[in-house]
Amino acid sequence: MHADNDIKGIIRRKALDLGFDACGFAAAAPVAQQAIDQYCNWLEEGKNDCMEYASNYKDLRFDPTALVPGAKTVICVALNYYTERRQPKDAPQFSIYAYGKDYHDAVRNRLMQLATFIKETWHAESRVCVDTAPVMEKYWARTAGVGMIGRNNLLIIPGKGSYFFLGELITTLELPPDNPCTDTCGNCNKCLQACPGGALEGDSLDARRCLSCQLIECRGELPAWVQEKAGNRIYGCDECQLCCPHNRNAISTHIEDFNPTEDFMNLTLDSVLGMDTATFNTIFRNTAVKRLKLDRLMRNARNIAKKY
Numbered sequence: 001m002h003a004d005n006d007i008k009g010i011i012r013r014k015a016l017d018l019g020f021d022a023c024g025f026a027a028a029a030p031v032a033q034q035a036i037d038q039y040c041n042w043l044e045e046g047k048n049d050c051m052e053y054a055s056n057y058k059d060l061r062f063d064p065t066a067l068v069p070g071a072k073t074v075i076c077v078a079l080n081y082y083t084e085r086r087q088p089k090d091a092p093q094f095s096i097y098a099y100g101k102d103y104h105d106a107v108r109n110r111l112m113q114l115a116t117f118i119k120e121t122w123h124a125e126s127r128v129c130v131d132t133a134p135v136m137e138k139y140w141a142r143t144a145g146v147g148m149i150g151r152n153n154l155l156i157i158p159g160k161g162s163y164f165f166l167g168e169l170i171t172t173l174e175l176p177p178d179n180p181c182t183d184t185c186g187n188c189n190k191c192l193q194a195c196p197g198g199a200l201e202g203d204s205l206d207a208r209r210c211l212s213c214q215l216i217e218c219r220g221e222l223p224a225w226v227q228e229k230a231g232n233r234i235y236g237c238d239e240c241q242l243c244c245p246h247n248r249n250a251i252s253t254h255i256e257d258f259n260p261t262e263d264f265m266n267l268t269l270d271s272v273l274g275m276d277t278a279t280f281n282t283i284f285r286n287t288a289v290k291r292l293k294l295d296r297l298m299r300n301a302r303n304i305a306k307k308y
């Protein structure tokens, strides 16, 4: 019979063998009141902007045991998506996370294997969450000791950076929790200074002032300030990651699917402006960009073209 800490070690090793870059454990319990208050204030101030889904299912979002009856542990994992392969600077710029295939399948498939392993070994039930359930994933990743939440509002793994996709396994298997990550940003405020829209002023991300949120989530005409500040960004914005000292030592992902294809790398403003639906579907098949649809990609491309 394994002691609980041995079980944790076995599960962590399995998670790393499956390709995850980090794995931590938190006790499944209601979210701390301070975090709930922060989240509710963020909603009340309208900082979620067009991300209306953020206000849904609060009861479940604030308590994983309501999401999974009998849940005892939240297992948090992270998967590196950073790649050295980068577009030329004069090409329309996509966020690095959008370069490769959509991460949901990559994280889900690995978590499903972890869930199967836990069921077969310890007969516990688990629910896989990959942005597919109302889970406060950065809160849980911090609580499980995976990383800290930086002033850029992203989960940062000390020594590894912030270019990670997150996922959770909420399980009925009871395990001792890891210590929460207590690292902080210290006196650094590089991301606040680098943010083109001033979205990080205050203690949370203001989606109304975030280029990434606006270029991706905004459905109609881009707000005037976005038109002015977007530069040659066509999908997302990475400024608050590129400037972060924690990302200095970022290493490339071992997941080949997270690298951009040649067609993606060869995109130019002219090729996007002349793109038809079939080409869009081919180049962005199974990528996050597919969600944007061609009309919004074109809108963002036309905004870049206005400046030339």
Ligand code: SF4
Pocket (backbone or CB within 6 Å): 152, 194, 195, 196, 197, 198, 199, 200, 205, 209, 210, 211, 212, 213, 236, 237, 238, 239, 240, 241
């Ligand atoms: S993604 Fe860009 S606009 Fe949004 S918070 Fe980060 S730096 Fe600011």
Ligand code: SF4
Pocket (backbone or CB within 6 Å): 150, 151, 152, 153, 184, 185, 188, 189, 190, 191, 192, 240, 243, 244, 245, 246
């Ligand atoms: S740039 Fe500095 S303040 Fe911003 S998240 Fe990184 S360490 Fe924290």
